[in-house]
Amino acid sequence: xxxxxITGHGVFTPSQTITxxxxxxxxxxxxxxxxxxxxxxxxxGEVEARTPSSAEFIFNASGIEQRFVMDKAGVLDPDxxxxxxxxxxxxxxxxxxxxxxxxxxxxxEMAGRTGAEIDLIICAASNHERAxxxxxxxxxxxxxxxxxxxxxxxxxSSATFGIQAAGDMIRSGSVRRALVVCxxxxxAHLEWRDRDCHFIFGDVCTALVLERADEAQGARWxxxxxxxxxxxxxxxxxxxxxxxxTHDQMEDRRDMQFMQNGRKVFKEVLPMxxxxxxxxxxxxxxxxDGLKRxxxxxxxxxxxxxxxxxxxxxxxxxxxxPNILQDxxxxxxxxxxxxxxxxxxxxAPGDRGVICSFGAGYSVGSVLVQxx
Ligand code: CO8
Numbered sequence: 001x002x003x004x005x006i007t008g009h010g011v012f013t014p015s016q017t018i019t020x021x022x023x024x025x026x027x028x029x030x031x032x033x034x035x036x037x038x039x040x041x042x043x044x045g046e047v048e049a050r051t052p053s054s055a056e057f058i059f060n061a062s063g064i065e066q067r068f069v070m071d072k073a074g075v076l077d078p079d080x081x082x083x084x085x086x087x088x089x090x091x092x093x094x095x096x097x098x099x100x101x102x103x104x105x106x107x108x109e110m111a112g113r114t115g116a117e118i119d120l121i122i123c124a125a126s127n128h129e130r131a132x133x134x135x136x137x138x139x140x141x142x143x144x145x146x147x148x149x150x151x152x153x154x155x156x157s158s159a160t161f162g163i164q165a166a167g168d169m170i171r172s173g174s175v176r177r178a179l180v181v182c183x184x185x186x187x188a189h190l191e192w193r194d195r196d197c198h199f200i201f202g203d204v205c206t207a208l209v210l211e212r213a214d215e216a217q218g219a220r221w222x223x224x225x226x227x228x229x230x231x232x233x234x235x236x237x238x239x240x241x242x243x244x245x246t247h248d249q250m251e252d253r254r255d256m257q258f259m260q261n262g263r264k265v266f267k268e269v270l271p272m273x274x275x276x277x278x279x280x281x282x283x284x285x286x287x288x289d290g291l292k293r294x295x296x297x298x299x300x301x302x303x304x305x306x307x308x309x310x311x312x313x314x315x316x317x318x319x320x321x322p323n324i325l326q327d328x329x330x331x332x333x334x335x336x337x338x339x340x341x342x343x344x345x346x347x348a349p350g351d352r353g354v355i356c357s358f359g360a361g362y363s364v365g366s367v368l369v370q371x372x
Contacts, residue, residue, distance in 0.1 A: 010106025063301025067202030119147030156359025298335030
């Protein structure tokens with residue numbers, strides 16, 4: 001058996017940002033127009049008027065201050081309210097593969113590796129731009145990688161489930177060196193016209209290099225243990241898919257984008273995640289007070305504060321549980337990996353931490369890592 005380790009990480013960050021104020025101004029312009037166009041139906045009680053959004057609410061409820069997006073103009077156009085990402089010809093790299101190439105190149109550089117030394121690519125994300133061929137195989141070609149590649153989707157937990165899959169293959173010897181890459185274009189499956197959720201998501205791509213610890217070229221994080229868990233819930237759901245046209249309802253139904261019952265998610269996922277991490281630590285003989293860092297999924301600041309307190313048994317100290325959601329918003333599977341990427345290089349050999357994701361499914365994944 002081989003010890004798997006993380007030896008490189010990289011983040012592709014889109015060049016365009018949307019602040020809460022910009023987002024709210026666009027939403028309110030849309031709502032005002034919609035209300036004017038539907039004044040008679042609203043007066044007749046047939047439909048409810050759209051209520052304005054508020055930047056103050058967004059910050060207080062989530063901790064989010066801005067998000068990066070692949071196309072700002074389309075999202076902020078009150079006549080459109082979704083990104084404009086023109087289709088690319090089949091002989092050009094797809095947009096997800098392009099984002100992945102950037103993040104993977106950074107991760108490979110850090111690991112001191114070339115694409116040709118990789119023999120597994122997992123493209124782990126909450127949506128993929130097409131059904132087939134796998135985006136991962138396109139990334140494999142762009143990087144000149146060997147071996148094989150596949151896509152997987154476990155929504156917000158895709159990265160940690162991908163780390164478990166890659167780690168286990170390295171452990172068993174079926175692959176030598178892997179990339180787990182998470183291109184997330186959340187802006188394309190978010191309903192920007194829904195005040196309850198229009199502020200939640202942003203776009204990004206993360207990549208991790210995993211390889212045999214004894215082959216690492218530089219600093220490394222040993223992947224000591226991984227644990228994944230799922231439990232079915234309809235509280236976060238997106239019904240879009242290949243059966244769409246067979247339903248004979250081609251209109252843009254609300255459930256063809258991200259839907260959630262945020263309050264229920266909050267209440268049900270919190271205890272699940274805390275128990276999951278504590279159980280994982282205990283089974284591996286790790287003490288919570290021996291952890292230097294928690295890199296949690298980045299959905300909501302209050303949620304992370306709660307989980308940190310529950311796991312550590314006290315208020316987390318500054319820097320122990322870094323958040324990046326104020327800058328990136330929720331980037332689905334990429335969130336905990338951005339936090340890891342931005343806040344791990346200062347730790348010393350022997351230091352321990354937990355990467356943890358959670359979200360739709362429900363799904364929870366935890367990765368116990370130790371700096372070597
Ligand atoms: N502006 C002003 N007021 C608002 C707004 C707004 N934008 N939105 C809601 N309100 C109002 C509501 O109408 C409500 O008013 P009232 O009390 O009068 O009814 C009040 O504010 C409170 O509303 P909520 O109860 O909805 O607000 P919460 O305090 O619960 O906060 C959150 C909402 C922030 C969404 C919170 O519930 C939360 O963070 N929940 C957890 C969500 C979560 O973690 N989800 C995980 C989803 S991610 C995932 O799994 C990946 C899916 C795949 C990616 C999809 C990409 C698109």
